[in-house]
Every structure is written in structure tokens, then in C-alpha cells.
Amino acid sequence: MSDTPKTLREYIKTTAINTLPPLAAYYVLRGFDVEPYLALVGAIITAGVQGALTMVRKRKVEPANILVLVGAACSLTITLTTKNPRVVQALELVPMSLLVWSFAISGLLGTPNSKKVAGVVAPALAESALPERGWSADDVRDWHQLHTRLCVGLGMLCGLYPVFALYLIFNFPVDVSQFAIVATGPTLVVLCITVAVARLRKFVGQRDLAVVC
Known part of the structure; x- marks a missing residue:
């Protein structure tokens, strides 16, 4: 059985577990006056170790963990090659951008991923x-249309976030932008999921009540 989060609370918990240790590693290293790009290396390694330990604990290989490890390897290569923390921060926006835009595009195509x-x-x-x-x-048609609207609306809202993040990256010190990105990105996603879940639950409740009545 997959350990994919089944509830909003589980998703928030998983997000915190995946986000806080790498962020803490970054600022601990910066506290010792380590260069920003090397502090990012520490954060990336922490994320990679988390992914590896998760696979060992579960005794199974899941696509999400493989993506974490591959992403960490790519980020490490870019970081150590360019030694430019802003480039690394910008490239780390790519996975989230692809994910949220895939939802928006699925809605536009009439095949909403959220369904x-x-x-x-x-x-x-x-x-x-x-x-x-x-x-x-x-x-059933109204259910499909609701998912379509949610995918397009919330997908595009989250899809615009990388533009805001890039503004932070190239206009503020790395220490400031790193905290701001980690704090605002996951929060926006959680808020959008909360809105979507509330809308879907309301729809299901109304339709099920109508069936009973």
C-alpha cells in the first residue's frame, strides 16, 4: 500500500517533514558563516538523505522518493558547478511549476487531474x-465541471507563484529569499488544497443529501 497522504492533515504533516529539516540545515550552516551555496549543498544533501531513509524505512522504492534523489543529485551538480545559489534556487522551482501547471493544463483540456x-x-x-x-x-457532469474549474483556477494561481519566487530570488539576499520561498510556496499549495477539498466536500454532501431525500 502506498503511503501517499490521504487527508489534508497528513499532507500538511508530510510537507512539514520534507521542508523543515533541509531549511534548518541551511540556516545552521549559515550560522557557522558557511557560504550560501555550500549551505544550499547541506540542505540538498539533507533532503536527499531524507528520501533515502524513507525508502529504507518503508523497504520499498516509490516514484516520489526517486524524484527527490534525482533532483538532489541534479541540484548538487549545478550548485557545485556554478557556485551560484540564486541559480540553484531558481532551478528548484521547476518541479513545483511543472506539477501545478500540469493540473491547470489538465483542466483546460477537460481531463482534470484532481478528479x-x-x-x-x-x-x-x-x-x-x-x-x-x-x-x-x-x-456526474457537474462533478466533472467542478474539478475542471478547480484545476484551472487554482492551478493557474499556483502557476504564477514561481514568478513571485524569482522576484524574491534576484532582488533579495539569499538568506531572506530562501526562507520566504520555503515559507510561502508550501503554504500557498496547502491553502489551495484546503479550498479545493472544502468545495468538493460541499458538493458531495449536497448531492448525497439530495439522493437520500
Whole structure:
């Protein structure tokens, strides 16, 4: 069974576990007057070790952990080659950017990824299970349209975040931008997920109540 977060609380916990240790490593090293790019190396290594330890603990290899390790290797190579912390910060925005824009594009194409995620997290909300809940064809269509709107709207909102992050990176000291990016990026994602979950739960509650009545 996958250990992918199933609830918002689990997602927040996982985000904190993945975010705080590398951030702490960065500022501990900076506290010892280590150069910013080397402090980023420390943060990247910490993230990579976390990914490796997770695989050892679970005794299984998951795509997310592989991506963390590959990303850490690429970031280390770029950091040690360029010795430019701002370039590294900018490149580390790429994975998040690709993820959020994939949701926005899926909505624009009429195949919202959030509907697939909802079906995995709650099998009773999978496409094939909706008629079994007593939902009508109109309910199923409205469910699809809600996911489409959420993917487009929230995906584009999060998709604009890298522009803000790049402004921070190239206009503020590295120590300031590093904290600001780590603090605001995950927070924005959590807020968007909170909004999406609330909208989806409200929809499900209304439709299920209508079926009962």
C-alpha cells in the first residue's frame, strides 16, 4: 500500500517533514558563516538523505522518493558547478511549476487531474463509482465541471507563484529569499488544497443529501 497522504492533515504533516529539516540545515550552516551555496549543498544533501531513509524505512522504492534523489543529485551538480545559489534556487522551482501547471493544463483540456486524485484518495468518488452513489448524469457532469474549474483556477494561481519566487530570488539576499520561498510556496499549495477539498466536500454532501431525500 502506498503511503501517499490521504487527508489534508497528513499532507500538511508530510510537507512539514520534507521542508523543515533541509531549511534548518541551511540556516545552521549559515550560522557557522558557511557560504550560501555550500549551505544550499547541506540542505540538498539533507533532503536527499531524507528520501533515502524513507525508502529504507518503508523497504520499498516509490516514484516520489526517486524524484527527490534525482533532483538532489541534479541540484548538487549545478550548485557545485556554478557556485551560484540564486541559480540553484531558481532551478528548484521547476518541479513545483511543472506539477501545478500540469493540473491547470489538465483542466483546460477537460481531463482534470484532481478528479483522478479524488478517486484514488476516496475510491467511492472514482468515476465508475459515482452512479452507485445514486448520482444522476447531471450530478456526474457537474462533478466533472467542478474539478475542471478547480484545476484551472487554482492551478493557474499556483502557476504564477514561481514568478513571485524569482522576484524574491534576484532582488533579495539569499538568506531572506530562501526562507520566504520555503515559507510561502508550501503554504500557498496547502491553502489551495484546503479550498479545493472544502468545495468538493460541499458538493458531495449536497448531492448525497439530495439522493437520500
